[in-house]
Amino acid sequence: xxxxxxxxxLRLLPGGSYAGRSRMLLLRSATAARRAWMAFFSGFFExxxxxxxxxxxxxxxxxxxPGPDGSPISYIAFIAPGLLAASAMNGAVFDSTFNxxxxxxxxxxxDAMLATPLGPVDVALGEIGWALLRGGLYALGFLxxxxxxxxxxxxxxLLALPAALVVAFAFAAVGMAATSYLRSWQDFxxxxxxxxxxxxxxxxxxxxxVYPRWLQVVVECLxxxxxxxxxxxxxxxxxxxGMLVHVAYFAVMIVLGVAVAARRLDVLLLK
Amino acid sequence: MADGLVQARGLYKRFGAIEAVRGIDVDVARxxxxxxxxxxxxxxxxxxxMIACVSPRTGGELQVLGMDPGRDGPRIRARIGVxxxxxxxxxxxSVRQNLEIYGRYFGLPRAHVxxxxxxxxxxxQLTERADDPVEPLSGGMKRRLxxxxxxxxxxxxxxxxxPTTGLDPQARHLLWERLYRLKRExxxxxxxxxxxxxxxxxxxxxxxxxxxVIVAEGSPAELIERHATREVLELRFAPEARPEPxxxxxxxxxxxxxPDRLLLYTADGERAQAEVARAGHRPLSALVRxxxxxxxxxxxxGRTLVD
Ligand SMILES: Nc1ncnc2c1ncn2[C@@H]1O[C@H](COP(=O)(O)OP(=O)(O)O)[C@@H](O)[C@H]1O
Ligand SMILES: [Mg+2]
Numbered sequence: 001x002x003x004x005x006x007x008x009x010l011r012l013l014p015g016g017s018y019a020g021r022s023r024m025l026l027l028r029s030a031t032a033a034r035r036a037w038m039a040f041f042s043g044f045f046e047x048x049x050x051x052x053x054x055x056x057x058x059x060x061x062x063x064x065x066p067g068p069d070g071s072p073i074s075y076i077a078f079i080a081p082g083l084l085a086a087s088a089m090n091g092a093v094f095d096s097t098f099n100x101x102x103x104x105x106x107x108x109x110x111d112a113m114l115a116t117p118l119g120p121v122d123v124a125l126g127e128i129g130w131a132l133l134r135g136g137l138y139a140l141g142f143l144x145x146x147x148x149x150x151x152x153x154x155x156x157x158l159l160a161l162p163a164a165l166v167v168a169f170a171f172a173a174v175g176m177a178a179t180s181y182l183r184s185w186q187d188f189x190x191x192x193x194x195x196x197x198x199x200x201x202x203x204x205x206x207x208x209x210v211y212p213r214w215l216q217v218v219v220e221c222l223x224x225x226x227x228x229x230x231x232x233x234x235x236x237x238x239x240x241x242g243m244l245v246h247v248a249y250f251a252v253m254i255v256l257g258v259a260v261a262a263r264r265l266d267v268l269l270l271k
Numbered sequence: 272m273a274d275g276l277v278q279a280r281g282l283y284k285r286f287g288a289i290e291a292v293r294g295i296d297v298d299v300a301r302x303x304x305x306x307x308x309x310x311x312x313x314x315x316x317x318x319x320x321m322i323a324c325v326s327p328r329t330g331g332e333l334q335v336l337g338m339d340p341g342r343d344g345p346r347i348r349a350r351i352g353v354x355x356x357x358x359x360x361x362x363x364x365s366v367r368q369n370l371e372i373y374g375r376y377f378g379l380p381r382a383h384v385x386x387x388x389x390x391x392x393x394x395x396q397l398t399e400r401a402d403d404p405v406e407p408l409s410g411g412m413k414r415r416l417x418x419x420x421x422x423x424x425x426x427x428x429x430x431x432x433x434p435t436t437g438l439d440p441q442a443r444h445l446l447w448e449r450l451y452r453l454k455r456e457x458x459x460x461x462x463x464x465x466x467x468x469x470x471x472x473x474x475x476x477x478x479x480x481x482x483x484v485i486v487a488e489g490s491p492a493e494l495i496e497r498h499a500t501r502e503v504l505e506l507r508f509a510p511e512a513r514p515e516p517x518x519x520x521x522x523x524x525x526x527x528x529x530p531d532r533l534l535l536y537t538a539d540g541e542r543a544q545a546e547v548a549r550a551g552h553r554p555l556s557a558l559v560r561x562x563x564x565x566x567x568x569x570x571x572x573g574r575t576l577v578d
Contacts, residue, residue, distance in 0.1 A: 015342065016342075016343070016344040016345045019345055019378070021376065021378055024372070024375045024376050024378075027372065027375060028361070028364070028372045028375075031364060031368055031372060032361070032363035032364055035363065035364070035365075035404075036363070107359065107361070107362060108355075108357065108359035109359065109361060111325070111355065111359050112355075112359040112360075112361070112373070113376060114325055115323060115325055115348060115353040115355070116348055116349075116373070116376040116377055116424075117345040117346070117348050117349045117376070117377060117378065118345075118376050119344075119345060269325070270325055270326065270327065271286070271326060271327075
């Protein structure tokens with residue numbers, strides 16, 4: 001799935017780390033998801049609830065906000081792209097943190113896989129790939145909701161789905177890499193501690209201009225901020241070369257995440 | 272040993288300050304069932320994991336199927352089957368899916384693994400449970416499924432790490448019977464165990480491991496012949512009536528003193544029992560039995576295998 005990242009990850013890892021068979025992990029995950037599809041879709045609804053509750057509820061009390069080009073847009077139109085980005089993030093993060101941790105520490109699933117010709121890069125790419133598919137599916141569902149609500153006003157919105165896949169890929173890769181450093185379920189409070197404020201501050205609900213300058217700088221460093229800005233531009237049709245910065249940001253996350261995740265599987269399991 | 276499937280020379284494994292395997296020589300020939308017998312912590316699993324190419328060796332030489340695990344890990348793993356000490360079945364998949372998906376990890380085509388899974392379900396006597404989840408299976412069934420899974424790629428070499436630990440006697444015997452069958456079919460097996468009866472039943476040849484080193488090597492019969500007498504007289508005494516081992520030593524070849532009993536090694540247990548009685552000792556119970564690998568281990572290390 002990522003012909004681009006693999007050679008890089010391979011160079012960081014000892015030989016035999018990659019059998020080119022990560023799609024078998026996707027097959028495994030799809031087979032498992034068929035047995036537990038409720039759990040799979042549960043995470044999709046959270047951003048939809050936010051859209052309805054905040055967009056309708058809060059939106060009726062707040063007036064229009066400045067859109068990407070400065071012209072005013074309705075509150076619901078402002079938060080929808082932010083929640084779209086959050087959808088992609090949620091699906092990817094949930095799978096690449098909780099699920100990966102369970103398989104790594106309790107189910108010893110990756111030990112079983114590494115006893116076959118599969119290597120750590122196959123496992124990392126396969127699991128990250130599944131998490132990205134999940135994020136992508138949530139984003140697709142959310143896009144459908146947005147379309148149904150008349151919130152997609154530009155043909156550029158067609159690119160929102162591939163963009164969501166890139167965002168999900170980046171969060172999944174970094175999520176799996178970070179999870180490999182967690183020691184117990186208690187450490188998951190850290191994940192919440194990172195995700196929750198990022199969700200609130202990354203211009204999801206308020207424009208950047210409401211924050212003091214120092215906080216603006218912090219927000220501009222957050223990955224979700226780049227995802228939200230990317231989505232807001234695409235769904236409203238305000239597309240510029242500045243967007244390549246966002247894409248580059250995610251490319252770096254992807255390459256680092258995959259490389260670190262595979263390296264950590266090697267260190268943790270092949271000792 | 273040109274056609275040896277596994278050849279280790281001075282194989283060594285260290286985890287930080289712990290020396291798990293301290294230089295062992297091992298040769299496993301095609302078609303044989305080879306055992307690592309030793310107590311917990313002897314280094315059996317560490318040795319197995321190096322042979323399975325999932326743990327890099329710290330030192331020494333190792334060849335598996337004529338290749339170097341350090342360089343050809345994936346190619347070796349494609350041709351071996353592994354039953355780890357702790358089951359790691361996929362709880363999110365059904366019994367059948369566990370076999371089919373695992374086969375796919377080896378790159379085997381869909382139609383092939385489907386047929387293979389059917390065959391292996393029958394072998395593991397799990398056909399009736401094929402579409403059940405894994406979790407409710409009994410310990411013996413899970414173990415059989417793990418063994419079936421290890422066969423999905425038709426391995427030339429099967430590595431079984433404590434295949435029957437924790438199983439009840441009936442489940443163990445069923446499992447042993449399956450392993451015999453594989454042996455008859457010509458599958459080379461390496462088994463670790465801390466059960467001497469398992470080693471005696473299954474292994475053509477074995478090494479006794481203790482504290483990371485091999486302390487003896489041979490067939491079960493050879494080891495017993497070399498390190499124990501034909502028979503053992505087991506005596507239990509009331510604490511106040513228990514004689515010192517040295518008192519009984521002249522009557523037999525060797526005496527081992529365990530907390531709850533004395534073991535007298537001799538060619539003729541009945542005669543030794545009569546002589547003990549003649550010398551005026553009154554045991555609560557006396558049992559004459561044939562020597563086992565347990566006695567070999569005791570004689571080599573002064574300790575029992577399972578305590
Ligand atoms: N991954 C590991 N990290 C640290 N120490 C280990 C690890 N695996 C095994 N050991 C240590 O190596 C020694 C041998 O263990 P092991 O090979 O599991 O023995 P056995 O399988 O014979 O019970 C033990 O002291 C054990 O604690
Ligand atoms: Mg062990």
